Amino acid sequence: MKIGIIDYGLCNLHSISSAIKYLNYDYKFINKPDDIDKYEKIILPGVGAFSDGMTGLRENNFIDNLCGYVHNGGHFLGICLGMQMMLTESHEFGIHKGLNLIEGQVIKIPSEVNSKTHKIPHLGWNKLIVMNNKVNQIAEMNNYVYFVHSYMVKCDSQYIHANTKYNDLIMPAIINYKNSYGCQFHPEKSGQIGLSIIQNFINL
DSSP states (O other), X not given: OOEEEEOOSSSOHHHHHHHHHHTTOOEEEEOSGGGGXXXXXXXEOOOSOHHHHHHHXXXXXXXXXXXXXXXXXXXXXXXXXXXXXXXXXXOTTSOEEOOOSEEEEEEEOOSEETTEEOOSSEEEEEEOEEOTTOSSOSSOTTOEEEEEESEEXXXXXXXXXXXXXXXXXXXXXXXXXXXXXXXXXXXGGSHHHHXXXXXXXXXX
16 A cells, blocks of 8 residues: 655644554655655645645645546545645635635634634534435544634535534535545544544545
């Protein structure tokens, strides 16, 4: 199994690489776009602002190769910011274009829903609500995973593999397009459940 982790200068590579190593798989950090097609599984981690993430991908010439890999059915996993960059655009500190792998937007999490207020960022453990119409599942219903984010994805329900609920706010937790998935939470920081999700992705 050849697993590649995109290194575009704006992510904590240690956590995800440690999780893959714990699962007894080899991995390589990818810093050249032409190397993407050499791998059976590609992971795009990310933390920080959307615009900085896209700038990192653009300046390292990853965008065309990464989009081509996904459109050709490659197995791809975007984590946190990596998931958000799969969308068409983000409204974080302006409007910024994403990879447009899935049509939709990244918007700020509202601080109040149905007169219930909650803290931003959304930080901590929340339950996954897996959509019943999904066949190729990488996550099981009602498991708790670790979130830390101030922005959320808004896209058509056909792309939503699982949601999570924060008070009365329903947010996409896992999105899916072809053989690619995005996790808003951090599976590498979600204990045994998170490791199982990474393993299920590797098993695809």
